[in-house]
């Protein structure tokens with residue numbers, strides 16, 4: 001199977017045709033070998049229009065969702081971005097081509113270990129990966145130029161808002177377990193947040209210390 005051809009087809013039929021036109025996002029998707037982020041048995045499906053299992057009851061997001069969330073960050077280059085929920089590492093790798101540094105947190109050590117190996121294989125040197133509970137963000141590296149949460153939260157996690165720089169967006173799926181809305185919140189100069197609803201989505205849950213973000217966040 002020619003993965004480069006499959007990747008180009010994916011970008012044309014799933015991303016550009018769905019009106020994602022940001023050329024830097026398109027280039028980053030073309031550069032990122034999605035098949036390396038799934039098990040060997042799933043590689044023939046790596047460029048299909050779907051999320052796929054990555055073990056531990058978690059999933060690699062659908063390519064369109066990765067593209068839409070990346071575009072929602074409105075990147076210009078040079079940013080420091082925090083990602084919660086490394087999972088396979090695919091979204092991390094896409095971001096690494098667009099910004100100066102990606103800080104990413106994954107709570108399941110085996111997934112983090114696998115993602116780290118692929119980052120090494122691809123020589124991605126601008127990724128800081130940590131195993132732990134991402135619901136508290138990454139305080140000693142805050143504020144960030146953008147935060148992306150790739151797991152669903154029942155409510156807007158205030159901890160993430162606190163770690164945003166002025167003008168920086170938080171892209172997060174919020175809502176009940178079986179259906180969320182992808183939100184984009186931007187910290188304004190007066191310390192408030194603008195809020196935009198981007199699309200319906202369905203993510204695996206963001207799990208805090210005591211369960212599904214039910215610890216007051």
Ligand code: SAH
Nearest residue numbers: 060061085087088091106107134150206207
């Ligand atoms: N962007 C990833 C999506 C992975 S699914 C990809 O495309 O591969 C979401 C991930 O969030 C899962 O791996 C899950 O373990 C992780 N996760 C859930 N709650 C978390 C938390 N509190 N802190 C860090 N990671 C978390």
